[in-house]
Amino acid sequence: QKEVEQDPGPLSVPEGAIVSLNCTYSNSAFQYFMWYRQYSRKGPELLMYTYSSGNKEDGRFTAQVDKSSKYISLFIRDSQPSDSATYLCAMASGSEKLVFGKGTKLTVNP
Amino acid sequence: GAVVSQHPSWVICKSGTSVKIECRSLDFQATTMFWYRQFPKQSLMLMATSNEGSKATYEQGVEKDKFLINHASLTLSTLTVTSAHPEDSSFYICSARVRSTLDGYTFGSGTRLTVV
Numbered sequence A: 001q002k003e004v005e006q007d008p009g010p011l012s013v014p015e016g017a018i019v020s021l022n023c024t025y026s027n028s029a030f031q032y033f034m035w036y037r038q039y040s041r042k043g044p045e046l047l048m049y050t051y052s053s054g055n056k057e058d059g060r061f062t063a064q065v066d067k068s069s070k071y072i073s074l075f076i077r078d079s080q081p082s083d084s085a086t087y088l089c090a091m092a093s094g095s096e097k098l099v100f101g102k103g104t105k106l107t108v109n110p
Numbered sequence B: 001g002a003v004v005s006q007h008p009s010w011v012i013c014k015s016g017t018s019v020k021i022e023c024r025s026l027d028f029q030a031t032t033m034f035w036y037r038q039f040p041k042q043s044l045m046l047m048a049t050s051n052e053g054s055k056a057t058y059e060q061g062v063e064k065d066k067f068l069i070n071h072a073s074l075t076l077s078t079l080t081v082t083s084a085h086p087e088d089s090s091f092y093i094c095s096a097r098v099r100s101t102l103d104g105y106t107f108g109s110g111t112r113l114t115v116v
Helices: none
Strands: A011-014 A019-025 A032-038 A045-050 A054-058 A061-066 A071-076 A085-092 A104-109 B004-007 B010-013 B019-025 B032-038 B045-051 B067-073 B076-081 B090-097 B105-107 B111-115
Touching: A011 A019, A019 A085, A019 A104, A032 A061, A045 A054, A045 A061, A045 B105, A071 A085, B004 B090, B010 B019, B019 B032, B019 B090, B019 B111, B032 B067, B032 B076, B045 B067, B076 B090
Parallel strands: A011 A104, B010 B111
Antiparallel strands: A019 A071, A032 A045, A032 A085, A054 A061, A061 A071, A085 A104, B004 B019, B019 B076, B032 B045, B032 B090, B067 B076, B090 B105, B090 B111
16 A cells, blocks of 8 residues: 555546545654645645644635544635646655655646 | 756656756755656655765665766755666656755756656
């Protein structure tokens, strides 16, 4: 079993839809959780960072962590075509090493 | 914000030749830089951690003699793919820590390497 599992999609939604992206993990030592957005042929950029169970909101984005289920989610409200990208979850146990999911490719259609 | 500049953005080379990729921190000093490889539809895989002035630490399964990393200054780290082969074709990305917390990483824009 891989440490981090993420459905690669692709996921295609109409503009304005609510998008739900998810990752599961097996390593209970993971304490820090991040979501990155990666446009085609570009490096990832950090969207959300959290280290506790519960929800964290930033504009149209909400990150949710459930440590008991080892499950994290990213919700995008009122999705826009500019949100079309690959979304990667990443986790860390406290060392400096990040472990990434495969990424989910999202397309928001106008 | 902190910027990591990575060059070249893409490169095509012949099998057997070597390719150097540069990663520069433009407005901050990066004592530690990270090199990742990303295959299509796969996650970023950490290859090595590069520390200024010392030898890089390679992840298990990564050939240190094939992927030479040099971090000679606080603003520059280089990855040289030696004797490249088609299976080395991939997307290579560097990252640097701007601050000590885990949200303090910034990534370069990546280098698409194609070995023919």
